[in-house]
Amino acid sequence: MNYCKYHPLDGATYYCENCQAHQCDHCVDDAQPQSRCFVCGAVAESLGAGNLVQPFWRRLPEAFKYPLNASSMSLIVITSIASVVAVLMPFLWLLSILLYLFAAGSLLKYSLTCLEHTALGEMKAPDVMDAYQGGLGLLLKLIVISVVLTLLVGGVAYYVGPAVGGILGFLVVVCFPAILIRFAQTESLLEAMNPVAALALIGAIGLPYGLLMAFILIMMTSVGLLQEWIGQLFPAVSYLLQSMVSSYYTLVAFHLMGYMLFQYQDQLGYSARIEDDEEQPKREEADRIAAQIQVLLKEGDYERVVTLYYQAFKQFPNDARFFESFFELLYVCKKAALMADFGSLYLNFLNRKKRIDKLTPAFKQIRLIAPDFLPDVPALRLQLAGLFKQQGDNALVIKLLNGMHKQFPDYPELPQAYFLLADTLAQLPNMQAQADKCRQMAQQLEKIAARKQQEAAEAQAAQASLQARKPPSVKTPSTQAPGHRPPPTITKSGLTLELVPMEPVKTAAAED
Ligand SMILES: [Zn+2]
Numbered sequence: 001m002n003y004c005k006y007h008p009l010d011g012a013t014y015y016c017e018n019c020q021a022h023q024c025d026h027c028v029d030d031a032q033p034q035s036r037c038f039v040c041g042a043v044a045e046s047l048g049a050g051n052l053v054q055p056f057w058r059r060l061p062e063a064f065k066y067p068l069n070a071s072s073m074s075l076i077v078i079t080s081i082a083s084v085v086a087v088l089m090p091f092l093w094l095l096s097i098l099l100y101l102f103a104a105g106s107l108l109k110y111s112l113t114c115l116e117h118t119a120l121g122e123m124k125a126p127d128v129m130d131a132y133q134g135g136l137g138l139l140l141k142l143i144v145i146s147v148v149l150t151l152l153v154g155g156v157a158y159y160v161g162p163a164v165g166g167i168l169g170f171l172v173v174v175c176f177p178a179i180l181i182r183f184a185q186t187e188s189l190l191e192a193m194n195p196v197a198a199l200a201l202i203g204a205i206g207l208p209y210g211l212l213m214a215f216i217l218i219m220m221t222s223v224g225l226l227q228e229w230i231g232q233l234f235p236a237v238s239y240l241l242q243s244m245v246s247s248y249y250t251l252v253a254f255h256l257m258g259y260m261l262f263q264y265q266d267q268l269g270y271s272a273r274i275e276d277d278e279e280q281p282k283r284e285e286a287d288r289i290a291a292q293i294q295v296l297l298k299e300g301d302y303e304r305v306v307t308l309y310y311q312a313f314k315q316f317p318n319d320a321r322f323f324e325s326f327f328e329l330l331y332v333c334k335k336a337a338l339m340a341d342f343g344s345l346y347l348n349f350l351n352r353k354k355r356i357d358k359l360t361p362a363f364k365q366i367r368l369i370a371p372d373f374l375p376d377v378p379a380l381r382l383q384l385a386g387l388f389k390q391q392g393d394n395a396l397v398i399k400l401l402n403g404m405h406k407q408f409p410d411y412p413e414l415p416q417a418y419f420l421l422a423d424t425l426a427q428l429p430n431m432q433a434q435a436d437k438c439r440q441m442a443q444q445l446e447k448i449a450a451r452k453q454q455e456a457a458e459a460q461a462a463q464a465s466l467q468a469r470k471p472p473s474v475k476t477p478s479t480q481a482p483g484h485r486p487p488p489t490i491t492k493s494g495l496t497l498e499l500v501p502m503e504p505v506k507t508a509a510a511e512d
């Protein structure tokens with residue numbers, strides 16, 4: 001049995017010749033009709049479900065539930081009652097024999113159907129209706145098989161010697177389930193009794209075959225025990241009960257035999273898959289990318305892992321698993337450069353998901369890995385600063401806001417940012433002067449912003465009138481878009497705010 005290289009507990013369903021690796025359904029690219037290897041992209045060879053199937057001894061609970069459905073149970077009850085009635089009226093011997101044969105034949109036919117269906121991967125008991133027809137012929141064949149085998153063993157024991165006869169008898173008993181399986185598959189006397197075919201079947205299955213035999217033996221013994229316990233008291237009830245229990249066990253045993261065929265389909269040379277009630281929906285693109293990421297991660301191909309993650313961020317901007325798992329990966333592996341790059345993306349994602357509560361802890365985690373990290377979006381910085389202000393983390397507020405007027409001179413909320421910075425500085429010891437300066441700057445920024453707004457409105461008006469007039473005047477200052485105004489405007493207005501030397505603040509905050 002082969003297992004998936006990436007899921008050592010799951011059976012393999014594919015094999016990549018190129019990588020010499022076994023994969024499960026989850027670990028191949030099933031976008032196209034022919035599944036491909038996630039690592040090298042070559043077409044992977046399909047192995048069928050043989051490796052997927054649980055061994056039958058792990059399936060015993062399900063096997064015992066197999067006959068527990070209305071249709072199977074009704075057959076068990078009807079055939080049991082029929083055989084009890086047959087036993088109770090020996091005076092009408094012809095009728096009673098016919099009744100008995102009908103009951104046994106129906107059960108046999110149904111059991112063989114169960115075996116066949118299970119072998120093809122159908123794990124639900126088949127419909128019972130056609131069990132009542134054609135069972136007699138099968139039963140007669142089975143009786144012929146039994147008689148022939150008994151005569152064979154008896155003849156050998158008589159003519160050759162009891163020792164050889166004993167060995168042959170043992171062999172026949174061992175082969176009997178295999179003969180039954182062959183009989184179910186072919187419904188032919190000669191095929192079923194072909195000793196080479198039976199031995200080949202046992203050889204292909206191996207040791208579990210012995211286990212199945214032991215299991216059938218245990219079930220048979222338990223029917224005998226049942227008879228001993230209550231047989232003396234209520235013969236008729238006991239017989240009915242016995243018959244029902246042994247019919248039930250028969251169905252379980254045939255289901256298990258069929259299951260064994262299903263499990264060893266590879267060795268027996270056929271390929272079947274477990275039939276589900278409904279067709280499995282095709283895997284979503286997002287799931288496929290997630291699966292490929294897992295495979296490449298286990299292969300250690302981090303470059304492609306990162307590429308796939310960024311592809312996923314673009315394609316599925318609201319799929320939490322990609323953002324969370326990549327964040328976790330970078331955090332655990334301490335990838336500073338990647339974390340610095342991904343940080344803003346992750347914080348924006350949290351915002352999109354309205355997980356405001358996670359913003360500040362995530363920001364702190366990012367800075368643990370990438371100590372110089374600051375979001376590259378001014379709004380995010382201001383938002384974080386506001387949150388940290390609420391939490392009283394003044395040092396981080398200052399880090400987030402300091403120098404914003406240089407980095408984002410066109411950010412319209414700049415005045416708010418500097419008012420917040422001023423408030424924060426005012427709370428720190430020995431920073432009153434800085435706070436005042438900062439507040440002045442905020443006020444000036446406010447004025448600049450107001451002026452910009454006015455200019456923008458004027459520009460718009462001018463443009464509108466220009467378009468109305470047609471002749472394009474070459475160099476009017478108003479054609480310059482306000483967004484392209486370089487930072488010097490700030491210095492022009494008298495603000496030389498390199499401002500707020502942060503070092504003393506840091507130490508002051510640290511001393512706090
Ligand atoms: Zn796998």
Ligand SMILES: [Zn+2]
Pocket residue numbers: 016017018019020037038039040041042
């Ligand atoms: Zn491959």
